Amino acid sequence: MDQVAITGSGVFTPSEIITNDELVVAFNAYADRFNAAHADAIAAGEVDAMAHSSADFIVSASGIEQRFVMDKTGVLDPAVMHPLLRQRSDDEPGIMAEMALDACTKALTQANVAAENVDAVIVAASNHERAYPAIAIEVQDLLGCGGFGFDMNVACSSATFGIQAAADMIRSGSIAKALVVNPEICSAHLEWRDRDCHFIFGDVCTAVLLEREADATGPRFTIRSTRCATQFSNNIRNNNGFLRRTRPDGLADRRDMQFMQNGRKVFKEVLPLVSAHIQDHMTDEGIGADDLKRLWLHQANKSMNDFIGRKVLGRTPEPGEQPNILQDYANTSSAGSIIAFSRHSADLTPGDVGLICSFGAGYSVGSVLVERRG
Ligand code: COA
Numbered sequence: 001m002d003q004v005a006i007t008g009s010g011v012f013t014p015s016e017i018i019t020n021d022e023l024v025v026a027f028n029a030y031a032d033r034f035n036a037a038h039a040d041a042i043a044a045g046e047v048d049a050m051a052h053s054s055a056d057f058i059v060s061a062s063g064i065e066q067r068f069v070m071d072k073t074g075v076l077d078p079a080v081m082h083p084l085l086r087q088r089s090d091d092e093p094g095i096m097a098e099m100a101l102d103a104c105t106k107a108l109t110q111a112n113v114a115a116e117n118v119d120a121v122i123v124a125a126s127n128h129e130r131a132y133p134a135i136a137i138e139v140q141d142l143l144g145c146g147g148f149g150f151d152m153n154v155a156c157s158s159a160t161f162g163i164q165a166a167a168d169m170i171r172s173g174s175i176a177k178a179l180v181v182n183p184e185i186c187s188a189h190l191e192w193r194d195r196d197c198h199f200i201f202g203d204v205c206t207a208v209l210l211e212r213e214a215d216a217t218g219p220r221f222t223i224r225s226t227r228c229a230t231q232f233s234n235n236i237r238n239n240n241g242f243l244r245r246t247r248p249d250g251l252a253d254r255r256d257m258q259f260m261q262n263g264r265k266v267f268k269e270v271l272p273l274v275s276a277h278i279q280d281h282m283t284d285e286g287i288g289a290d291d292l293k294r295l296w297l298h299q300a301n302k303s304m305n306d307f308i309g310r311k312v313l314g315r316t317p318e319p320g321e322q323p324n325i326l327q328d329y330a331n332t333s334s335a336g337s338i339i340a341f342s343r344h345s346a347d348l349t350p351g352d353v354g355l356i357c358s359f360g361a362g363y364s365v366g367s368v369l370v371e372r373r374g
Pocket of ligand 1: 052053054057058061156195196197199236240261263264267281300301331333336359360361
């Protein structure tokens, strides 16, 4: 069987930033408007008044300081409270394909590989802008890749599950090179009017190029093994789909068609699942905590990552051993661990071993054990 290596990675970062302070000003203005509009019902005890959000809470609960978004004007307008993304015509590239193009081009350039030599494009993300044709086929067409493309969705674990799928195809010999792309427009499936979660997400797109190790021409990360696991849970859920739900009064109920979570339960249930998953994966590969140079974790919450790092390494991680990017990007769903990998891997030297791990809705958890070579 062929060995597989990650030979390139790329990150597309949107140009617009929303700081916590900006976000909280907009949210609080919306809350004030809501409370004024429902003053009588609130006074009668029929409607709950909306409480203010706070930037201090956001940083202490999550570690997030800002997020990049595709459109901030709509999100920060208390009369709108969602991104205003222009509906593209069928004749122009979709917004996800456009983000993907940038991230893929960076990954291909780093790997020194021409797009025409790529055999498969996998667009693995939490939400896709349309049902079909697959975004991946559009990306394949725009880049000029050969072979085939398909979309997949395992929520925040989409990147690692996509890497496993691509690596298995390369190992089996059905393809030689694949792009795994994660365009995440999380701002479009976040309820910005919900204080409990309005600060959580940001937008980004990541890409990695996988190829047969034997074909790699430069520095690379050989994939020693991958491992994926799922366990059903309703604690992170988005009901958006073709079954449009309506409330008994006939009005469209949008709340369950956006991201929803029981954050406390997620925190409590996902941490042991992920820690055990990583530890088992390392044990089966004969890798001890001291053999691991870096952990590139999913980026949802700083306390969660601190906990997992401590559990896996058996001590507090040294600065740089478990890099976080969520202070700048917030939770970018499947792309988070790949941003961390892309931004914080160039300094590793041949023989260094690291682990990429993403986790989230499903529940789902995926890990990729890599070794620096070349
Ligand atoms: N501003 C100010 N206060 C807020 C607030 C906000 N934006 N949001 C919530 N609060 C308040 C709550 O009302 C609550 O008040 P109370 O104690 O008086 O009831 C208090 O802060 C704590 O709220 P809670 O939701 O329990 O916070 P938390 O410490 O659990 O942190 C999360 C919330 C979401 C950051 C945290 O649960 C988390 O990260 N969970 C896992 C998330 C995750 O990984 N999800 C996966 C998605 S892919």
